[in-house]
Amino acid sequence: MAVDSVSVGRHRRGYYLYLIPGFIGLLLIVIGPQIANFVLSFTAWKGVGTPRWIGGQNYQRLLTDDQFWGSMHNTLWYMLSMTAIPVLIGLVLASLLFDYVRDQFGEKLSSFFRAAFYLPQILPLTVAGVLWGWILNPVGVANAILKMVGLGAFAQNWLGDATYALPAVSLVIVWIQVGYCLVVFMAGLSRIDPSLYEAAQLDGAGWWQRLLSITIPMLAPEIFVVVLTTLIHALKVFAPVFVLTQGGPDDATLAPSYLTYYHFFATQRVGYAAAVSTVQMILTLGLAAIFIWYQTRQAAREA
Amino acid sequence: MTALPRLALVAATAFSLMAGTALSQDTFNIWWFEGADSAQGITWTEALEELKAAHPDVTVNFEQKTFDQMQQSGSMILNSAEAPDILEYNKGNATAGLVSSQGLLTNLDEAFTAEGWDKFLNEGQLVLSRYNELGVYGSGSIWGISTYGEYVSAYYNIDAFEKAGVNVPTTLEELPAAFDTFKAQGVVPLALGGASTGGQHLLASLAYTKADDTWIQNYQGLKEPLDGAPYLYAAQTLTDWLAKGYITKDSTGMNDDDAALQFTSGQSPVYVSGTWNLGNFSANIKDFKWGQFVIPTPKFSVGSTGNLWVIPKGSKNPALAKEFISLLLSTKYQTEQANNGGVSFGADAAQVTNPVGANASAVFKQIADKQGLGFYPDWPVPGFYDVLNQKDTGLLQGTLTPEQFVEEIKEVYDDAQMSQ
Numbered sequence: 001m002a003v004d005s006v007s008v009g010r011h012r013r014g015y016y017l018y019l020i021p022g023f024i025g026l027l028l029i030v031i032g033p034q035i036a037n038f039v040l041s042f043t044a045w046k047g048v049g050t051p052r053w054i055g056g057q058n059y060q061r062l063l064t065d066d067q068f069w070g071s072m073h074n075t076l077w078y079m080l081s082m083t084a085i086p087v088l089i090g091l092v093l094a095s096l097l098f099d100y101v102r103d104q105f106g107e108k109l110s111s112f113f114r115a116a117f118y119l120p121q122i123l124p125l126t127v128a129g130v131l132w133g134w135i136l137n138p139v140g141v142a143n144a145i146l147k148m149v150g151l152g153a154f155a156q157n158w159l160g161d162a163t164y165a166l167p168a169v170s171l172v173i174v175w176i177q178v179g180y181c182l183v184v185f186m187a188g189l190s191r192i193d194p195s196l197y198e199a200a201q202l203d204g205a206g207w208w209q210r211l212l213s214i215t216i217p218m219l220a221p222e223i224f225v226v227v228l229t230t231l232i233h234a235l236k237v238f239a240p241v242f243v244l245t246q247g248g249p250d251d252a253t254l255a256p257s258y259l260t261y262y263h264f265f266a267t268q269r270v271g272y273a274a275a276v277s278t279v280q281m282i283l284t285l286g287l288a289a290i291f292i293w294y295q296t297r298q299a300a301r302e303a
Numbered sequence: 304m305t306a307l308p309r310l311a312l313v314a315a316t317a318f319s320l321m322a323g324t325a326l327s328q329d330t331f332n333i334w335w336f337e338g339a340d341s342a343q344g345i346t347w348t349e350a351l352e353e354l355k356a357a358h359p360d361v362t363v364n365f366e367q368k369t370f371d372q373m374q375q376s377g378s379m380i381l382n383s384a385e386a387p388d389i390l391e392y393n394k395g396n397a398t399a400g401l402v403s404s405q406g407l408l409t410n411l412d413e414a415f416t417a418e419g420w421d422k423f424l425n426e427g428q429l430v431l432s433r434y435n436e437l438g439v440y441g442s443g444s445i446w447g448i449s450t451y452g453e454y455v456s457a458y459y460n461i462d463a464f465e466k467a468g469v470n471v472p473t474t475l476e477e478l479p480a481a482f483d484t485f486k487a488q489g490v491v492p493l494a495l496g497g498a499s500t501g502g503q504h505l506l507a508s509l510a511y512t513k514a515d516d517t518w519i520q521n522y523q524g525l526k527e528p529l530d531g532a533p534y535l536y537a538a539q540t541l542t543d544w545l546a547k548g549y550i551t552k553d554s555t556g557m558n559d560d561d562a563a564l565q566f567t568s569g570q571s572p573v574y575v576s577g578t579w580n581l582g583n584f585s586a587n588i589k590d591f592k593w594g595q596f597v598i599p600t601p602k603f604s605v606g607s608t609g610n611l612w613v614i615p616k617g618s619k620n621p622a623l624a625k626e627f628i629s630l631l632l633s634t635k636y637q638t639e640q641a642n643n644g645g646v647s648f649g650a651d652a653a654q655v656t657n658p659v660g661a662n663a664s665a666v667f668k669q670i671a672d673k674q675g676l677g678f679y680p681d682w683p684v685p686g687f688y689d690v691l692n693q694k695d696t697g698l699l700q701g702t703l704t705p706e707q708f709v710e711e712i713k714e715v716y717d718d719a720q721m722s723q
Contacts, residue, residue: 048382048405137561138553160498160556162702246689248498249555250697265375267686268397 034281041274047264051271058275068276071254074166075235078255081170082177082234083227089174090181090226093117095215097182098189099197100207114186118179125176129243132172133159136244159245162252169253173240177233181226188222189215220298228291235284256280329361331620332387333627336368336610341582342645342660343451343609349639350630354623361623374398381407386615389624392447394431394611396439396525397685402613403446404438409614411445414625420448423632423649427671428608431678439524447611450631452646452667454597454606454676455504455577458584461592463490463572475512475599482549485572493544494571495699496562497554502695503688504605505575507680509537511603514677519603525683525723529716531709538698538705545699555696577605578663581644585659597666603677604670609646684719687712 041058045051062068102110120128135141136158143155158168196214205213216223238257241247247254247262256276263273333351337343355363366387373380374393380386381402392399402408411432415421428449435443464471467485472478485492495501510533514522521527544550554562559576566574567588574580575598584593597604612631614624630636634651641650641660646667655661670676681688694711697703703711 046378046401048378048402048407136556138551138556139561157553157556157700160553160696161700162697245498246692248693248696249700250693250702262686262689266689267684268378268401269686 037274037281038278040271041278043271043274045270046268047270054271058272059279061272062275062279067251067254067259068256070251071256071259074253074255075237077166077170078173078237079231079234081173082237083230085174086177086181086230087223087226089178090185091216091219091223092211093178094182094185094189095211098186099210114183117182120176121179125239126243128172128176129240133244136168160249162249165245165249165252169240169244172244173237176240177230180230184222184226185219188219192218224291224295228288231287231291232284235280235287329358329620330364331358331361331389331623332364332366333389333624334366334368334387335391336370336373337391338582339367340586341579342640342643344582345643346636346640346645347631350627350636353630354627358623361620378402378405378407381615384617386617388618388620389612389614389627391610392613394440394447394449394607394609395679395682396434397682399431399447399611399613400434400438400440402438403434403444404436407616408446409616409618409621411448411614415445415448418625418629420629420632423637424448427674427676428648430676431608432611441524447613448628448632449608449611450628450637450648451609451640452606452648452664452671453578453609454604454646454667454670455508455575456595456597456604456666458566458574458576458580458593458595460566460569460572461594463569463591467572471594471596473599478599479544479547479549482544482573483547486548491548491551491571492573493550494562494565494574495550495554496557496559496576497696497699498556499558499692500688501559501562501576502554502699503680503691504577506534506537506541506691506695507605507677508575508598508600509540510534510680511605511677512598512600513537514603516602519677523678523683525716525720528720529713531713534712535705535709538708541698542705545701550699552700555700578646578667581646581659581663585644595662595666597670600675602673602675604675605679606667606670606676607678608648608676684716687715687719690715 040051042053042055043051044054044057097110097113101113133140137143138155138157138160140158142158143152146152146155156164158164192214196218197210200210200214236257237255238261241253241255241258242261245253247258257280260273260277260280263269263276331354335344335347337347339345339348351363351365355361364387368390370393373391377392377398378401381392382405386407392402399408415424429445431440431449432445432447433443434440434446459471463485464481467488467490469481469484470477472481482492495505511519513533513536518530518533521530541550545552557565562571562574563576563580563583565571567584569591612624612628614621618624632649634649637647637649638651638654641647641655641664642657644657644659644663646663647660648664648667650660650664652661655664681691684690690712694703694708697711698705698708
């Protein structure tokens with residue numbers, strides 16, 4: 001017995017060797033820069049030269065920075081368009097495609113739709129951004145169509161008016177995100193025992209009833225993963241804002257990541273940019289921790 | 304051995320051979336970001352061909368960059384081993400000034416006389432080449448050389464002006480009067496890309512009409528808290544033009560390319576922007592005659608000498624880099640540049656056949672000779688470019704009053720002024 005346990009221990013120790021390359025990578029690419037970023041947030045630095053230690057001044061400045069708080073406020077919008085709306089649309093669409101379109105029109109059409117909805121995820125965002133820029137331009141496609149069908153009164157300066165810019169950028173984000181939710185949910189749906197649906201159908205449950213009482217509860221793990229990953233994305237949304245509005249007009253669509261980028265590259269307040277991203281990181285980690293704790297608790301309860 | 308690994312082996316050998324030859328030969332790496340169809344891009348490509356022909360043993364590697372790329376990460380590139388032997392770099396305190404003060408560039412004081420550049424450039428054309436030890440332009444050593452000029456002016460549709468019976472405005476009062484005539488005929492006279500640089504260039508062009516030497520020096524030199532009066536005038540004028548319909552409110556949703564398209568397609572007869580449009584307009588406007596006039600101003604216009612050729616500290620081929628600068632300054636390529644529609648300082652006027660380049664070079668000389676280059680509004684403060692763009696759109700969409708606009712840009716300016 002004793003001999004056995006020693007050999008197992010030796011085996012285990014041997015396995016640790018295989019973790020070294022990964023750990024070095026983690027250290028170099030994730031942990032190192034995080035620490036560097038945290039340290040930099042206490043300095044004034046122009047990106048070249050020697051950083052100067054200034055203590056908590058960057059954080060003090062954050063407290064009264066309207067741009068920062070504006071971007072935080074906008075993040076609430078981005079959570080809506082990155083997470084809440086795509087998850088709802090994704091659920092309805094996934095379940096429609098899975099048990100209605102597939103049953104009525106066949107596997108091929110359902111796969112086609114799935115691929116089509118996922119396309120925005122594959123399309124390079126810069127390309128999508130240019131296209132949406134053309135669509136939402138004051139003399140662009142959206143307004144042209146509105147005018148053509150006699151709804152010219154609804155034509156707007158979509159990206160250039162503070163009232164509409166945030167909803168317009170959000171719309172583009174929803175368009176991008178729905179595909180991701182849809183694909184994960186459809187994968188999850190194939191895991192659910194079809195007999196549940198058959199039984200419900202025999203009992204006379206309608207489509208909505210089946211969605212609410214079978215699909216959503218059974219998909220809980222997938223919904224959970226999607227909500228967590230998209231919320232993290234919402235907190236660090238950058239590319240759509242960068243390609244569509246550069247945070248404008250008059251900071252109406254500013255996001256924290258864009259503010260970081262702006263201070264890092266444009267104002268050369270690298271220390272301040274580091275402070276913004278440190279706050280952002282703490283929020284993201286906090287959110288993830290809450291979610292994972294909640295999930296573990298749920299899982300334990302179910303077990 | 305199966306086919307695939309064999310192929311990989313062949314490829315690997317080929318690559319190592321190529322790398323080997325590249326290393327054993329003399330290489331010259333050069334970057335610039337002027338567009339390939341711009342006057343500079345065309346001229347520089349020609350000059351580079353001559354350089355290649357004169358040095359057949361040197362492998363010349365050219366990389367096309369973008370303005371934004373260099374604006375945003377230029378200092379980091381220059382601070383790394385990846386820097387080329389010579390590059391076009393953005394002029395101004397926040398860019399060339401910063402890297403020169405950090406010792407990342409080669410000092411060109413000696414080369415200036417040794418290479419004979421002093422015969423082509425006067426002190427006025429060196430203002431933006433000189434940076435002191437704090438990286439502030441105007442005095443100190445020479446760190447870069449510009450070979451062309453730039454200025455912001457009003458492009459106008461000559462045919463539309465003639466048809467509407469409007470004369471080219473020569474005073475600031477005649478400008479809105481001209482707009483009014485067009486407006487009465489149902490035309491939005493002024494195309495404006497409020498979402499990008501167009502807004503701030505128009506605004507600064509108007510502000511500079513109320514600026515004197517002291518104001519410009521204080522403003523660009525970050526010497527005092529911002530005196531907002533010229534900007535207030537500009538902001539009020541812009542709001543007024545907006546209310547009268549000379550500019551559309553939609554301009555906040557348009558960038559410079561969209562606005563330029565409104566001009567080139569003939570929808571709007573006036574477009575205020577820089578000489579970097581000359582190549583585009585020469586190539587793409589076929590349906591009407593066009594020209595340019597400077598926004599009427601007592602002295603200052605938005606404009607400056609162009610971006611700088613700088614030689615990084617780690618340049619492995621500074622001699623060739625200097626030779627390239629000499630080529631660009633030579634009468635041959637200055638004339639060539641004007642003939643490609645560019646703004647030259649040293650063209651042989653008799654040899655310039657392109658009316659666009661001849662006119663632009665003449666206008667630049669006119670502004671430069673009266674010391675009227677007011678430079679760009681975003682220079683004094685790092686990041687001011689974006690601040691002006693954001694606040695501009697606020698003004699144009701009506702969420703900021705002219706007073707609030709001045710207050711908000713003053714806050715950023717004064718903050719930078721205090722903490723420099």
